[in-house]
Amino acid sequence: MSLAKLAEFQVQFARKPGLIHLNNAGLAPITLAARDKVQYWAERFYQEGFWTDADYMADVLSTRHALASLIGCQHDEIAWYQSAAGAINQFAFGVNLQPGDEVVIWDQEYSSHLYPWKEACDQAKASLKVLKSEANLQTPTEKYLEALTEKTKVAAFSWVQFSSGARMDTEAVIKECKKRGILVFIDIAQGLGIHPCKLWQWGADAVAGGSHKWLVSPVGVGYLAIRKELAMRMKPRVIGAYTYGTCDDPSDFACEPKRDATKFEPGSKQVLEITALGASCRLIHNVGVEVIEAEALRLASKLREGLESKGHTLLNPFGKAAISPMVNFYPKENISIEEVITTLNNHHINFARRGGGIRLSTHAFNTEEEITKVLRLL
Known part of the structure; x- marks a missing residue:
C-alpha cells in the first residue's frame, strides 16, 4: 500500500476533537475537495x-x-x-x-x-x-x-x-x-x-x-x-x-x-x-480504490479481532476473510445493547443498529487511536 497516497486521502478530512466516525456505511463525512466545490x-x-x-x-x-x-x-x-x-x-x-x-x-x-x-x-x-x-x-x-x-x-x-x-x-x-x-x-x-x-x-x-x-x-x-x-x-x-x-x-x-x-x-x-x-x-x-480499501479493511480487522477478544459476538457472514469494513456485533452476555449504545453516544462515536446488532464501519481516514479507544470503551 502507498503510504503517500493514503496520506493524500486522509488529509482531506476534518479532525473535529471528540467525534469518531464509525458509521461510514450510513453517512460519512465529506472530503475537503467536496466542501470546497x-x-x-x-x-x-x-x-x-x-x-x-x-x-x-x-x-x-x-x-x-x-x-x-x-x-x-x-x-x-x-x-x-x-x-x-x-x-x-x-x-x-x-x-x-x-x-x-x-x-x-x-x-x-x-x-x-x-x-x-x-x-x-x-x-x-x-x-x-x-x-x-x-x-x-x-x-x-x-x-x-x-x-x-x-x-x-x-x-x-x-x-x-x-x-x-x-x-x-x-x-x-x-x-x-x-x-x-x-x-x-x-x-x-x-x-x-x-x-x-x-x-x-x-x-x-x-x-x-x-x-x-x-x-x-x-x-x-x-x-x-x-x-x-x-x-x-x-x-x-x-x-x-x-x-x-x-x-x-x-x-x-x-x-x-x-x-x-x-x-x-x-x-x-x-x-x-x-x-x-x-x-x-x-x-x-x-489515490486508488485499492489503497483506500486496504486501510479500511486493516482497521476493520483490528476492530473485529478486538471485539472477539473481549467476548463480544460477531455477526460475521464472511468468516475469517477480511473482505468488509463493516463490523457487526452483539455485546457479550453481561452487557445489553442499550448499554453499548449509551456508551457510544456519550463518547460521540457514531454507529448503526443493523441486523439485530450494532454495526461499526471503518473508512481509510479513521485511525488506530480511534479503534483503540472504541475497544477500550467496549
Whole structure:
C-alpha cells in the first residue's frame, strides 16, 4: 500500500476533537475537495448568476466522467437522481415486467431497494421471490443461483449487503444470468468507492447508488448506470425538457427522447451536490480504490479481532476473510445493547443498529487511536 497516497486521502478530512466516525456505511463525512466545490459554486452563483451556465454544466459533465471511471461504464450511461431510490424506481418500473415474471432478491436488502421491486411486481402481477438469508446474514451464491428459473426476468441484489457486508460471488452470478438471458440489476451503494468495481466489466445491466456513504460526498445525489441498449428501449418515468434536449430547446410535440441515459433526467440538476461528488470521485480515483480499501479493511480487522477478544459476538457472514469494513456485533452476555449504545453516544462515536446488532464501519481516514479507544470503551 502507498503510504503517500493514503496520506493524500486522509488529509482531506476534518479532525473535529471528540467525534469518531464509525458509521461510514450510513453517512460519512465529506472530503475537503467536496466542501470546497460546494463553496466555489455557491459563491459563483451568488456573484454571477446566469453567467455560470456553461461552466457549471461542464462541471456536471466532468462528474459524469469521474463517476464512470469508478464504475467502469461510459459517461453517457449515467443518469442523475436525487437519491438511489429514484434510480432504482426507474429501472424497476421501466424494465417492463409482465404477469408471471420473477424478480429474485434477498430478504435483507435495504428498504429503498426492496420496496420499488415489490411495488413494480405487484403492479405488473409479477412475482417477487425473496430469499431467506442464512445464519449470520450469509447470502450463499449457490442458494441464489438455485432460485433462478425460466421465469426469472431480473436478478436484483446488493453488491454488498448493508447490515453486515455480506457478498455473493457476483461475477459467478452475473455470468450465469447472462447465459440464461436474465437482466442483472445491482445496488452498489455499499461498495463503490471502498471496493474496486468490476461489475460493468463482468456484464451487469444496470447499477445504482448514492453519494453519501463510501463516496464521501454530500447527501442528495443518486445515480443509475444503465447499458446503452437498455436505455434506448426503456421509457423514462419522469418527463421534462431534458428528456428530449435542453431547457433552451423550443417545445415540439414531435420530438424524440434522447437515446442515452440522460433522457431519464427531466430537468435541472442539483449542481452543488453533483459537482462535489465529482471532486470526491476524482480524489478516490487518484489515490486508488485499492489503497483506500486496504486501510479500511486493516482497521476493520483490528476492530473485529478486538471485539472477539473481549467476548463480544460477531455477526460475521464472511468468516475469517477480511473482505468488509463493516463490523457487526452483539455485546457479550453481561452487557445489553442499550448499554453499548449509551456508551457510544456519550463518547460521540457514531454507529448503526443493523441486523439485530450494532454495526461499526471503518473508512481509510479513521485511525488506530480511534479503534483503540472504541475497544477500550467496549
